[in-house]
Amino acid sequence: MSKEVDYVQFVRDFERQHGRPPTAEELELEQGTDPLAGIVTWSTPEEVQAEMDRINASYKPTIGERVTDGLSLLGRGLFKAVILLFQTPIYLTLFFFNLIKATIAVIIMWFVSKFILLIALSAIGIIFFHGDSAQLPKFFIWIYELMFGSGALNDIGTVKIFPNPAIDMSIITISILFLTFVATFTKIEHKQR
Structure with a gap:
């Protein structure tokens, strides 16, 4: 039961942090604890490109x-x-x-x-x-x-x-x-x- 509660909490935190639900690979990575979770945010190349487009607006x-x-x-x-x-x-x-x-x-x-x-x-x-x-x-x-x-x-x-x-x-x-x-x-x- 506690693992299910941890899973639900992980999904909520992930959606709040990244604005999307986690993928299957990210759910597998959740099995091991990430010491930088919540401190360092990792951006996908699409997110980086979208951010650069927003910064370099005309x-x-x-x-x-x-x-x-x-x-x-x-x-x-x-x-x-x-x-x-x-x-x-x-x-x-x-x-x-x-x-x-x-x-x-x-x-x-x-x-x-x-x-x-x-x-x-x-x-x-x-x-x-x-x-x-x-x-x-x-x-x-x-x-x-x-x-x-x-x-x-x-x-x-x-x-x-x-x-x-x-x-x-x-x-x-x-x-x-x-x-x-x-x-x-x-x-x-x-x-x-």
């Missing part, structure tokens, strides 16, 4: 939709995303590829934006204040020293790309993780319109 969300979806990940969505990452190897693989792409993109954006900000602040100082750092407003000096270090306005002017390493690295890390989660999980949330 609909491309706009930047505003991606940002909105990305911000929705900050609540319960982040917990769901992390659980989904560890349950499915496809999302874990996508996550790591997107992590590499986001790291490269954020680092390039960081250096380019610092360079553009340096040129813009220098141009404003030269055009409106004739290049004299003594005439600059205190707010302008504060922004300049925050972004490029305290010696940036001297005659020799040493510009530091990372004047506050802890703050800079925190911003870069949070940006990388945010962009990675957005790139990994917003593609699958939208339906065809």
Whole structure:
């Protein structure tokens, strides 16, 4: 009697986990206990292909939709995303590829934006204040020293790309993780319109 109850429970758990009844081969495998049952899910090639088709749908969300979806990940969505990452190897693989792409993109954006900000602040100082750092407003000096270090306005002017390493690295890390989660999980949330 207990074996029949175990069989019924196995079938229920299998249907709940895989969305279909077990095949005869899977019922035979049930005779031996699987130590990874319920922890690791195995996908058939058809399920993997269906998942990849769903991910690579032709609909491309706009930047505003991606940002909105990305911000929705900050609540319960982040917990769901992390659980989904560890349950499915496809999302874990996508996550790591997107992590590499986001790291490269954020680092390039960081250096380019610092360079553009340096040129813009220098141009404003030269055009409106004739290049004299003594005439600059205190707010302008504060922004300049925050972004490029305290010696940036001297005659020799040493510009530091990372004047506050802890703050800079925190911003870069949070940006990388945010962009990675957005790139990994917003593609699958939208339906065809």
